[in-house]
Amino acid sequence: TQGQVITCKAAVAWEPNKPLVIEDVQVAPPQAGEVRIKILFTALCHTDAYTWSGKDPEGLFPCILGHEAAGIVESVGEGVTEVQPGDHVIPCYQAECRECKFCKSGKTNLCGKVRTATGVGVMMNDRKSRFSVNGKPIYHFMGTSTFSQYTVVHDVSVAKIDTKAPLDKVCLLGCGVSTGLGAVWNTAKVEPGSIVAVFGLGTVGLAVAEGAKAAGASRIIGIDIDSKKFDTAKNFGVTEFVNPKDHDKPIQQVLVDLTDGGVDYSFECIGNVSVMRAALECCHKGWGTSVIVGVAASGQEISTRPFQLVTGRVWKGTAFGGFKSRTQVPWLVEKYMKKEIKVDEYITHNLTLVEINEAFDLLHEGGCLRCVLKV
Numbered sequence: 001t002q003g004q005v006i007t008c009k010a011a012v013a014w015e016p017n018k019p020l021v022i023e024d025v026q027v028a029p030p031q032a033g034e035v036r037i038k039i040l041f042t043a044l045c046h047t048d049a050y051t052w053s054g055k056d057p058e059g060l061f062p063c064i065l066g067h068e069a070a071g072i073v074e075s076v077g078e079g080v081t082e083v084q085p086g087d088h089v090i091p092c093y094q095a096e097c098r099e100c101k102f103c104k105s106g107k108t109n110l111c112g113k114v115r116t117a118t119g120v121g122v123m124m125n126d127r128k129s130r131f132s133v134n135g136k137p138i139y140h141f142m143g144t145s146t147f148s149q150y151t152v153v154h155d156v157s158v159a160k161i162d163t164k165a166p167l168d169k170v171c172l173l174g175c176g177v178s179t180g181l182g183a184v185w186n187t188a189k190v191e192p193g194s195i196v197a198v199f200g201l202g203t204v205g206l207a208v209a210e211g212a213k214a215a216g217a218s219r220i221i222g223i224d225i226d227s228k229k230f231d232t233a234k235n236f237g238v239t240e241f242v243n244p245k246d247h248d249k250p251i252q253q254v255l256v257d258l259t260d261g262g263v264d265y266s267f268e269c270i271g272n273v274s275v276m277r278a279a280l281e282c283c284h285k286g287w288g289t290s291v292i293v294g295v296a297a298s299g300q301e302i303s304t305r306p307f308q309l310v311t312g313r314v315w316k317g318t319a320f321g322g323f324k325s326r327t328q329v330p331w332l333v334e335k336y337m338k339k340e341i342k343v344d345e346y347i348t349h350n351l352t353l354v355e356i357n358e359a360f361d362l363l364h365e366g367g368c369l370r371c372v373l374k375v
């Protein structure tokens with residue numbers, strides 16, 4: 001198949017909010033600096049649902065969504081040296097070129113090399129898509145497009161992993177689990193003894209709790225409007241549970257009262273701007289740090305009284321938990337193989353690519369953390 005167009009099945013989002021359609025998609029061969037991957041497993045993340053909903057200002061249609069996956073390299077374009085056909089890989093929506101201003105700064109995991117292309121659904125080389133259906137181009141998504149049996153990505157967006165790692169599990173390290181852990185370890189840098197609040201106990205929030213437990217937090221307070229989340233959350237390290245619906249006071253006040261003045265670290269893992277405000281304002285005066293992880297819809301803005309920052313609270317955000325993708329995803333896979341981090345526990349459902357619309361329905365039900373699709 002090397003150098004040839006591959007026709008395979010992919011789930012195409014033709015329009016926002018309309019059911020995805022399994023199509024025969026033509027996938028062009030990888031050009032210079034590109035890698036064609038046979039995707040074996042992909043999970044669904046809330047961000048896929050967000051873009052599908054039409055609320056993502058970068059959302060373009062028709063497109064192939066999906067960004068939490070694992071697969072095997074099928075072929076590589078000219079000049080690609082770090083991976084070869086047969087390598088097991090995780091596609092990374094957050095690239096790492098190791099050469100750009102961002103990568104060299106030592107201050108961020110963001111990479112500038114291909115971001116202008118991935119934000120508009122094309123490849124960097126010729127600003128075109130490698131996907132088409134009957135000659136009609138289909139946009140890429142996040143530089144990954146994993147809801148397809150084959151995808152083409154930039155070489156700077158491919159993490160090569162241990163061939164012994166189970167791809168049906170480690171696909172989760174392509175987004176949600178890594179993001180939650182990294183938000184705690186890299187962005188907040190939670191210290192032993194800290195009091196931590198986690199808003200939203202989906203996969204990302206639970207991974208925050210797991211990361212906080214590993215970092216030695218003394219109290220991990222989980223906040224969710226769905227009380228059913230608490231039983232599961234205990235297994236990920238949450239020590240106390242607060243449902244805002246059980247209180248008349250604003251939730252930030254409830255937390256300040258519970259913690260003698262506020263928490264040391266808080267994490268917003270929902271994508272709701274009023275919760276982001278509460279997460280900042282429940283932080284302790286003088287040092288409390290709040291990290292925004294959730295993705296909020298187009299047009300939404302955050303606000304608080306500047307006095308909150310004047311008096312020492314710090315507001316931060318994180319993309320992919322601050323992890324350098326190509327370097328650290330293989331390390332996360334190793335940690336999973338050594339049973340130092342959980343992954344299996346986040347998988348509540350397993351379906352196949354053709355059942356993807358049911359999988360999206362599940363994502364909106366409380367009982368689903370991650371649904372892994374066999375592609």
Ligand code: NAD
Nearest residue numbers: 046047200201202203204224225269270271294295319320
């Ligand atoms: P999810 O839908 O599984 O989890 C969200 C949780 O929040 C649910 O348990 C829900 O009951 C709870 N919730 C909803 N409204 C609430 C409220 N008002 N107060 C308290 N709890 C509330 O989603 P997920 O897959 O875990 O993703 C969480 C967020 O993180 C999404 O916005 C996603 O787009 C974003 N995300 C960001 C990054 C990043 O790199 N920054 C990476 C992955 C996901």
Ligand code: AHE
Nearest residue numbers: 045047056057058094175295296319320
């Ligand atoms: N296009 C969206 C941005 C969405 C966003 O913030 N994405 C996160 C990853 S979410 C994964 O589930 C991210 O990494 N952002 C950094 C980047 O460069 O995109 C919008 O709202 O505009």
Ligand code: ZN
Nearest residue numbers: 045047175176
């Ligand atoms: Zn995601």
